[in-house]
Amino acid sequence: MTETIRTGGSDGNWWSFSISDEKRRLKIQTDVSRNTLEVNPNGQMDYTSYIGLDELLACQVPSSQIPDERVFIIVHQLFELIFKLMIFDLAVIARTFEQLLQVQDDSKFFRMCMEEETFWRPALTASGRIELNSKTLLGNVLKNLNNDATFSSKEFYFFRPYLPPASGFQTAQYRLIQRAFGKSNLLTIRLFPSDMFREKYEGKTDAAPPIQVVDQLILREGGEIATPAESRDFAIVARLDALSHQVLSRLPDPTESGYQITTLKKIRPHDVDDAVEQLESNLANHRKKQGSKKPPNAAEVDAAALKQFREDIEDSKNRENERRELLTAARAGAVYLRNFAPWSHLSEVLKRLVTADKALHGKDESFLKHHFDLAVRQEARIERHAVDRGEAEQPTGTGGGGTRYLLLARQLIDLFPALVAFRELGDVHERLSFVD
Structure with missing residues (x-):
């Protein structure tokens, strides 16, 4: 290689x-x-x-003469530039782990994990940037759109109709980042409405079931980035979570000295039931908003969508739980690292990745949380402006489905954390327990 x-x-x-x-x-x-x-x-x-x-x-090519559209474009371009750098930095770390795993001698492998500052320097600076960009830079860029003092929702109302079906929802680079953070099994779930994309891109007006967020209909040419072929060199980014666990699995096993390691938490059946119930509510609200304009086959399509969604999330749950069952050695290595070498370069890189995943996808104070809150506020303001002006309501975002689908996606993301074998130890402060 x-x-x-x-x-x-x-x-x-x-x-x-x-x-x-x-x-x-x-x-x-x-x-x-x-x-x-x-x-x-x-x-x-x-x-x-x-x-x-x-x-x-x-x-930067605006669609209107509205000044505020310029910041709207630049903010999203800044997001994509940051995502590009994050993907590169994730590749640096993944390549570092891949090089480590090529070391056959266990003692040399261990020594490189614990020492070798020169070897780790690219991964250390890369992980530092990923943490900084996730925790600070993305949120600060988003603030440009976060209130009427810097971006007027009334002005947005006037140029927004020129843009459909284009949406930040179509970011392919961010989907690759999510794969790097262990969410590939999440991305296969068919959750998001396809009606608007099918109408605008394919000229089809009949109702259709939800599709994956990485479907080519949504991402267009970006599908090759979100789901890269193995022949693409940045495909290594999608394997970062797996490579991280492989490195952990080669660390010393504390169970050989009599220490007990707890098993990894799994996705539970009621997590599936909760998600299906939320989607059912989303579909009902979506059809209610459509009123008399809803397709004649809407009920049939929605019933099929619920069945399809349950099958998808059950399949994702099973694949994720099966994956976690195979992480016993990685769990043991993570316990060793947390307790005996928390100062090591490997530990520092992994901790930064966990911090970045939380900053991007966590329930509280994360990039997705702030982005979702902004989308909810903007959707409400757009609706209010339409009422005030006596005009027809504009199409909702997220492919016409609105923010309810983003809420459900955020709910599901919590079930697929990055570096699960290493992360839980930090979350619950688990330590070694000796078995007599």
Whole structure:
């Protein structure tokens, strides 16, 4: 396996990186086969050309003359730039773990996990950025849209009709980040309405059951990013959670000395029942809002959607629980790491990843929580503005389904935490218990 990540497309230089202490110091050279280009070969580089400033500043194309639309565009572009950096940083960490797992000698493997600061430096700075961006930067960028002092909901009301069915819901990069954080089994659940996307993109007006958030109908060309083929080098990002647990499973097992390790929590049947009940309520509210405009086959479609959803979430629950049953060795390694080497570079990287997952997906004070709260407020304000103006209500977001589907998605996300074998120990402060 080559140690340098490469990819096709225009990002050849971006993905040509190394974690090797010697190789990562080398300058990238022009190589057509790798789609790389030497930067500043003549020593005449300037700031504008280095950061691609002309192209960067020319890619904002508003649909209206409303000034506030400009910040709306730039905020979402900033999100995607941050997501791009996060994906890269997740790849750095994943490649570090992959390199560790290639070390056959157990004593050398252990020594590299505990020491070797030079080896860990790229992963340490990458995990530090992921934590910072998740906890601080994304939330601060979102604040630009969070109140009428910086972004007027009344102004939004006027340019919003020019945008459907485009939605931040269609971010493919964020779905890849969710895979990195152990949520692949969540992304297979068919939960989100497809009616608006089918009508706008395919010209179909009949009712249809919900689809996956990573369905190509929603993500369009972005589906190749959210669900990368194994031939794509950034596919390693989707394997980060699995690689993390593989590294943990090779650490010393404290049970061999008589210590007892508790089993991992599993997704329970009532979690499935609660989710199905919430979707049933969502569908009923959606049809109520449609009124006389709802499709004639709505009842039949909704019944099929509920059946499909229960089957999907049962399947996801079973696959996730089966996965956790196979993490016994990783759980033991996590207990060892938490108790005997909490100061290690490996432990620091894993703790930062857990913190980032909570900052992105947690119930309280997370990026998704703040984003959901904003969506709820904006939806209410848009409805109020329509009433005040005596105009027809605008289509709701999330593919026409509204914020109720985002709420259900957030409820399900809690069932699929990142680094589950390592994370729970920090959440409940579990420590070793000796068995006589």
